[in-house]
Amino acid sequence: MISRPWLTIAAAALAWSAPAAASNASSESVASAPLPDAMRAQLAQEYDRVIAELIRITETPAPPFKEAERAALFAAMLRDAGLSDVTIDAEGNVLALRPGREDGPVFVVSAHLDTVFPEGTPITVRRDGDRLFAPGIGDDSLGLASILAWVRALEAAQVSTLHPVLFVGSVGEEGQGDLRGVRHLFTQGAYKDRIGAFLSIDNTDAGRIVHAAVGSRRYRLAFRGPGGHSYGAFGIVNPMAAMAETVRGLYAISVPREPRTTYAASVVSGGTSVNSIPDEILLEIDMRSRDPEALAQLEAQLLAAARAAVDGENAARSIRSGAIRLDPELIGDRPAGTTPENHPLVVRAMAASRTYGFEPRLDASSTDANIPMSLGIPALTIGSGAGGGRAHSVEEYLNIERERFLAGLSVGLALIMAHAEGEPTR
Amino acid sequence: MISRPWLTIAAAALAWSAPAAASNASSESVASAPLPDAMRAQLAQEYDRVIAELIRITETPAPPFKEAERAALFAAMLRDAGLSDVTIDAEGNVLALRPGREDGPVFVVSAHLDTVFPEGTPITVRRDGDRLFAPGIGDDSLGLASILAWVRALEAAQVSTLHPVLFVGSVGEEGQGDLRGVRHLFTQGAYKDRIGAFLSIDNTDAGRIVHAAVGSRRYRLAFRGPGGHSYGAFGIVNPMAAMAETVRGLYAISVPREPRTTYAASVVSGGTSVNSIPDEILLEIDMRSRDPEALAQLEAQLLAAARAAVDGENAARSIRSGAIRLDPELIGDRPAGTTPENHPLVVRAMAASRTYGFEPRLDASSTDANIPMSLGIPALTIGSGAGGGRAHSVEEYLNIERERFLAGLSVGLALIMAHAEGEPTR
Numbered sequence: 001m002i003s004r005p006w007l008t009i010a011a012a013a014l015a016w017s018a019p020a021a022a023s024n025a026s027s028e029s030v031a032s033a034p035l036p037d038a039m040r041a042q043l044a045q046e047y048d049r050v051i052a053e054l055i056r057i058t059e060t061p062a063p064p065f066k067e068a069e070r071a072a073l074f075a076a077m078l079r080d081a082g083l084s085d086v087t088i089d090a091e092g093n094v095l096a097l098r099p100g101r102e103d104g105p106v107f108v109v110s111a112h113l114d115t116v117f118p119e120g121t122p123i124t125v126r127r128d129g130d131r132l133f134a135p136g137i138g139d140d141s142l143g144l145a146s147i148l149a150w151v152r153a154l155e156a157a158q159v160s161t162l163h164p165v166l167f168v169g170s171v172g173e174e175g176q177g178d179l180r181g182v183r184h185l186f187t188q189g190a191y192k193d194r195i196g197a198f199l200s201i202d203n204t205d206a207g208r209i210v211h212a213a214v215g216s217r218r219y220r221l222a223f224r225g226p227g228g229h230s231y232g233a234f235g236i237v238n239p240m241a242a243m244a245e246t247v248r249g250l251y252a253i254s255v256p257r258e259p260r261t262t263y264a265a266s267v268v269s270g271g272t273s274v275n276s277i278p279d280e281i282l283l284e285i286d287m288r289s290r291d292p293e294a295l296a297q298l299e300a301q302l303l304a305a306a307r308a309a310v311d312g313e314n315a316a317r318s319i320r321s322g323a324i325r326l327d328p329e330l331i332g333d334r335p336a337g338t339t340p341e342n343h344p345l346v347v348r349a350m351a352a353s354r355t356y357g358f359e360p361r362l363d364a365s366s367t368d369a370n371i372p373m374s375l376g377i378p379a380l381t382i383g384s385g386a387g388g389g390r391a392h393s394v395e396e397y398l399n400i401e402r403e404r405f406l407a408g409l410s411v412g413l414a415l416i417m418a419h420a421e422g423e424p425t426r
Numbered sequence: 427m428i429s430r431p432w433l434t435i436a437a438a439a440l441a442w443s444a445p446a447a448a449s450n451a452s453s454e455s456v457a458s459a460p461l462p463d464a465m466r467a468q469l470a471q472e473y474d475r476v477i478a479e480l481i482r483i484t485e486t487p488a489p490p491f492k493e494a495e496r497a498a499l500f501a502a503m504l505r506d507a508g509l510s511d512v513t514i515d516a517e518g519n520v521l522a523l524r525p526g527r528e529d530g531p532v533f534v535v536s537a538h539l540d541t542v543f544p545e546g547t548p549i550t551v552r553r554d555g556d557r558l559f560a561p562g563i564g565d566d567s568l569g570l571a572s573i574l575a576w577v578r579a580l581e582a583a584q585v586s587t588l589h590p591v592l593f594v595g596s597v598g599e600e601g602q603g604d605l606r607g608v609r610h611l612f613t614q615g616a617y618k619d620r621i622g623a624f625l626s627i628d629n630t631d632a633g634r635i636v637h638a639a640v641g642s643r644r645y646r647l648a649f650r651g652p653g654g655h656s657y658g659a660f661g662i663v664n665p666m667a668a669m670a671e672t673v674r675g676l677y678a679i680s681v682p683r684e685p686r687t688t689y690a691a692s693v694v695s696g697g698t699s700v701n702s703i704p705d706e707i708l709l710e711i712d713m714r715s716r717d718p719e720a721l722a723q724l725e726a727q728l729l730a731a732a733r734a735a736v737d738g739e740n741a742a743r744s745i746r747s748g749a750i751r752l753d754p755e756l757i758g759d760r761p762a763g764t765t766p767e768n769h770p771l772v773v774r775a776m777a778a779s780r781t782y783g784f785e786p787r788l789d790a791s792s793t794d795a796n797i798p799m800s801l802g803i804p805a806l807t808i809g810s811g812a813g814g815g816r817a818h819s820v821e822e823y824l825n826i827e828r829e830r831f832l833a834g835l836s837v838g839l840a841l842i843m844a845h846a847e848g849e850p851t852r
Contacts, residue, residue, distance in 0.1 A: 175699070214657060218700050230712040231640060231792075234688035241691065244673035251667045251742070262660035265667065266700050271693030273601070274644050274710045274758065278692060284700045286656040316677070332700065366657075 034355055035414050036424055042156045043413065044406055046149050051132075051400060053077065054145040055125045058137045063121070067092055067113040067171045074113065074144055074169040081148050082155035083167070091184035094169035095191070098154065100161045100420065105196025107163045107420045109150075109412075110182065110368055111143025112173035112202060116392050130401040138388040138398045143201035144169055146384040150413045154422065162421035166191055173202070173368050178332055182368040186375060197345055197419060198372040199412070203383035204391075204398055206408035207358035209349045210381035213370035214260075215336025216288040217299045220329045221246065221306055223270075226322035227279030235317060236277060237324045240270065242306075242313040243281040249305025250285065255298060260364070261289035263298060284331070290364050292336045292374070303328060334366050337373025345378045345419055352414040353382070356407040382415070384408050460781055461840050462850055468579045469839065470832055477558075477826060479503065480571040481551045484563045489547070493518055493539040493597045500539065500570055500595040507574050508581035509593070517610035520595035521617070524580065526587045526846065531622025533589045533846045535576070535838075536608065536794055537569025538599035538628060542818050556827040564814040564824045569627035570595055572810040576839045580848065588847035592617055599628070599794050604758055608794040612801060623771055623845060624798040625838070629809035630817075630824055632834035633784035635775045636807035639796035640686075641762025642714040643725045646755045647672065647732055649696075652748035653705030661743060662703060663750045668732075668739040669694065669707040675731025676711065681724060686790070687715035689724060710757070716790050718762045718800070729754060760792050763799025771804045771845055778840040779808070782833040808841070810834050 034040065057077075062070035071094050078086045078096040085097040094113070097106075115136035117123070125134040147167050154161075170181035182200075186192055203210075223239035223246075247265045255261040263285065270281030285302060289295040310326045339346055341362060353360035365381065372379035386404035390396045399405070416422065460466065483503075488496035497520050504512045504522040512522040520539070523532075541562035543549070551560040573593050580587075598606035608626075612618055629636075649665035649672075673691045681687040689711065696707030711728060715721040736752045765772055767788060779786035791807065798805035812830035816822045825831070842848065 230690035247670035267697030
C-alpha cells in the first residue's frame with residue numbers, strides 16, 4: 001500500500017497566489033513526507049540509466065548560443081520518457097507539457113541546456129571512482145538528466161498532478177546568454193501568462209535553496225576620442241584619462257551591505273602602440289544587488305560618474321582634434337527579486353531537502369529563476385545529485401555515489417509532487 | 427677642372443671637438459658650395475641604379491629584430507660599391523670602414539635596416555608615375571640606397587677624406603628596437619671610443635635637419651592583485667582602481683612647454699570576464715622630452731604617482747586575499763640630447779640643404795642620433811630624396827621625380843665631403 005500524506009495539503013493550492021495564507025507548519029508537514037515507496041523504488045532502478053543519459057547529454061556540446069544539438073537530443077529524450085507534447089520554441093528552449101487535472105496555472109520545472117564552454121572544447125566524460133569529470137556535467141547536464149528521471153517516475157506511477165507541469169530545457173542561462181531562454185518564456189512564449197510557479201534545477205547540492213535573485217546590470221563603456229601621436233598631439237584629450245576618472249568615480253560610491261550590493265570594474269582594453277594617444281578605451285563594469293532599487297541607484301551613479309569624467313576630460317585638455325564621447329552599452333541585465341522565505345514553494349523545498357538527509361539553507365544567486373522572481377512569480381533554484389565542484393572549469397566534476405545521488409535526485413521529485421499536488425493512480 | 431671650395435675649411439676640423447670655436451660664417455661659406463661637377467655627374471648617372479637598388483632593398487624584408495637578410499644584402503652591396511672592410515657586428519649592424527688620410531676620429535654615416543612592419547607583411551614596390559609605393563621604402567630603404575650611391579661617388583672620384591668614414595646599416599631603430607643597433611655601436615662596438623661625429627640618413631625630406639634628440643622613457647606598469655568573483659569577493663582590492671588612480675596622478679602633472687615635455691597613457695589591458703575582479707592590469711606610458719632633467723623628473727613623478735595609487739588602493743579596500751603590487755618595467759629608453767645650432771655639423775647641413783634648393787629647418791625627433799647626442803658627440807639626422815609620406819603605414823610612398831630626387835641625394839654627399847674633408851684625387 002502506498003502512503004499518500006502529500007494529499008493532505010490540497011488546501012495549500014490556494015497558496016500559489018497567496019503565499020502568506022499558507023502556514024509554514026502545514027506546508028512543511030506535507031512536503032517533508034517521503035516519496036511513495038513505488039516511486040522511490042522506480043528512481044533507484046533508474047540509477048544506471050540516469051548516469052548513462054547524463055553522460056550522453058554532457059558529451060553533446062552546447063556552447064553559448066549554440067544549444068540546438070543538445071536541445072534536439074533533450075526533446076527526443078523527453079518523448080522517450082513518455083511525454084507527447086514536446087516542442088522547441090522560437091528562442092530554442094525545449095518545452096514539454098505534462099497536463100494536470102485542472103487547466104490552471106502551469107508549474108515550470110526547468111534546467112538549462114547551455115554551458116559556458118566555447119565550441120571545440122573537448123568533452124569526454126571520465127570516471128574516477130565515484131566521480132565523473134567533464135565540462136558542464138554538473139552545470140547543468142545533471143539538471144536535464146534529473147528531469148528525465150522524474151518524468152519517467154511520474155509516468156511509471158501514472159501520477160496525476162493538479163497543475164500542469166511544463167518541463168523546460170532553457171537556452172542562454174550562462175554569461176552573455178543573459179537568461180535569454182527564460183526571458184523569452186516569460187515575455188513572449190506561448191505559456192507566458194500561465195506560469196504560476198517556476199523551479200530551476202541547477203547545481204549539484206540538494207541542500208542549497210536559492211530563493212533570492214541577485215540582479216545584475218553590466219555595461220561596456222566605450223570612451224572614444226580623436227587619438228594622435230603621443231608627442232606631437234600632447235595636450236589633446238585622452239579617453240584613457242576619462243576611463244580612469246570613471247573607475248575612480250565608481251570606486252568612490254558607497255553601496256548598502258544589506259541587501260548586498262556590489263560593483264566591479266572588471267575588464268579594460270584600448271590603445272595600439274605606446275607612442276600613440278589612444279582613440280578608444282573599453283571598460284566593462286559589473287553591478288549586482290538583490291535589491292532592484294539599490295541596483296538602479298548604483299547604475300545611475302555609475303553613468304553619472306562616467307559622464308562627469310568625460311565632461312571633465314573635455315574641459316581639462318584640448319578638444320581641437322575632437323572631444324571624448326561616451327558610448328555606454330548594456331551587455332548584461334539580470335533582474336533582481338526574491339521569493340519570500342515563508343512561501344510554500346520555499347518551505348516545501350526546505351522540507352524535501354531535509355527529508356532526504358540534506359541540511360537545507362537559503363541562498364541568493366543569479367540563475368534562470370531571476371526572471372520569474374523579478375516578475376513576482378514564485379520561483380526557486382535548487383540542486384540535485386550528490387555534490388560536485390569546479391563548475392565553469394574544464395576540471396568540473398560530479399559525485400555519483402549511488403545512495404547519496406539517489407537521495408539528491410529525490411528532493412526535486414518530492415518538491416514537484418508536493419507543489420503540483422501529484423497523486424499516483426496506480 | 428674641379429673647383430674645390432670645400433678644402434678651404436681645413437681649419438674647421440678642429441671644430442669636431444670644439445663646436446663653439448668654429449664661426450658659422452666660415453662653415454656655411456664652405457658647405458654651401460656645390461659638389462664637384464664630376465661627382466654630381468656621377469650621381470646623375472646613378473639614378474636608375476639607385477632606384478633599382480632601393481627597390482631591391484625594400485623588397486628584402488627587415489621586420490623588427492629580424493634584419494639579418496637585409497643586413498647581408500646591404501653588406502654585399504657595400505662591397506660591390508668598392509669597400510673592402512665590411513663586417514656585421516655582434517648586434518647585427520653592418521659596418522663598412524672607408525679609411526681617411528688620418529687615423530683620427532671616425533665620421534659615422536648611418537641608415538637603419540629595420541622597418542616597423544611585422545614578418546609576413548606583403549612588400550612589393552608599386553610604381554605610379556613619379557611615386558614608388560611600398561612599406562618601408564622611405565623609412566629607411568632610401569637611406570641605405572643613398573649611402574650606396576655616395577660610396578660609389580666617393581670611389582669613382584677617388585675622394586680622400588681627412589677622417590675615416592664608417593658607413594653603417596643599423597638594426598633596431600624602430601619602436602621596441604629601442605635604438606639597440608646604435609646603442610651597441612657607441613657602448614660595445616669596436617669603434618665605440620673613436621666616433622667623432624654621427625650622421626643618420628632617415629627621412630625623405632632633405633630640408634629637415636634633426637639636431638635635437640627627443641628623449642623618451644617608456645614603461646609598462648603591471649598592477650597585480652588577488653582577483654576574485656565580482657560579487658562574492660566584493661570589497662577586496664582591485665588593480666583596476668590602482669591603475670585608474672595612476673592615470674589620474676599622471677594627468678595631474680605639469681610639464682614644461684619649453685623644452686617640450688610630454689606624456690601619454692597609451693595602452694591598457696586586463697581582466698578576463700565581466701564577472702571577475704581582475705588579477706592583473708597592464709598600463710603603458712610614454713614620456714618624452716628634449717631635456718634629460720625634465721624627463722627624469724617626469725619619470726620620478728609617474729613612479730611616485732603609481733606607488734601612491736597602489737598604497738592608496740591597499741588602504742582603501744580589503745587585502746584579506748592579498749594586496750596590490752606594482753611591477754614597473756622599462757620598455758623604452760631613448761636618451762635626450764642636442765647638437766648646438768652653431769655646431770659646424772649643423773651649419774654645414776643647413777648650407778648643403780640650401781645649396782640644393784631645399785629650405786632647411788631645424789627639428790627635434792627621436793632617431794638613431796639620440797644616442798650620440800646624449801653622449802655629447804655631434805650628431806644629426808637628415809633626409810634624402812624628394813619627399814614622401816605615410817611612413818609606418820602600408821601606404822608609404824616616395825617621390826622619385828628625377829631632378830628633385832638627385833638634388834635631395836646630393837645634400838648628404840655634400841655634407842660628407844664638407845665634414846669629413848673630402849678631396850677628389852682625380
